[in-house]
Amino acid sequence: MGLKFNAAEVLDLGVQIEKNGKVFYEAASRNARAGNAKAIFEHLAKEEDHHLAAFLRMQQDAEKTEEPETYDGEYADYVRMLAGDNIFTKADAGKRASENLKNDSEIIEAALKFEKDSVILFQGMLEGMPEKEKKIVDEMVKEELKHIKHLYILKKACGIK
Numbered sequence: 218m219g220l221k222f223n224a225a226e227v228l229d230l231g232v233q234i235e236k237n238g239k240v241f242y243e244a245a246s247r248n249a250r251a252g253n254a255k256a257i258f259e260h261l262a263k264e265e266d267h268h269l270a271a272f273l274r275m276q277q278d279a280e281k282t283e284e285p286e287t288y289d290g291e292y293a294d295y296v297r298m299l300a301g302d303n304i305f306t307k308a309d310a311g312k313r314a315s316e317n318l319k320n321d322s323e324i325i326e327a328a329l330k331f332e333k334d335s336v337i338l339f340q341g342m343l344e345g346m347p348e349k350e351k352k353i354v355d356e357m358v359k360e361e362l363k364h365i366k367h368l369y370i371l372k373k374a375c376g377i378k
Contacts, residue, residue: 237311
């Protein structure tokens with residue numbers, strides 16, 4: 218695909234992902250059985266809030282450019298290809314994702330998938346970005362990787378394989 222992305226477009230997705238992540242982690246905290254799981258999910262919900270604020274600040278500085286699509290829906294197709302259908306890029310996705318999870322193991326696995334899909338999406342979009350804007354997206358990836366680390370520590374602490 219010859220799509221070109223700019224930081225503003227990626228930040229728009231990041232804002233939606235963080236909003237959904239916060240909702241997801243708040244629900245996960247309410248549904249968690251283990252005390253350490255509850256605490257980690259509460260922490261991750263707060264981090265999503267901090268990331269959201271940071272992404273909104275970054276949006277103000279990011280350049281917006283319009284790159285024409287080769288066909289209608291090319292941008293959406295590319296996002297789906299990179300992240301699959303489970304990425305939290307649509308409104309209420311965090312709420313819907315949390316509704317059917319029955320235990321800490323399912324919550325942690327869903328959270329790991331969400332965070333990994335976010336990293337895949339952002340890294341995949343780096344290729345089509347101007348060099349000067351890549352640093353912003355690199356920072357977004359680093360933040361998501363921190364969440365993955367927290368979740369793997371929690372997974373181990375809960376004895377989940």
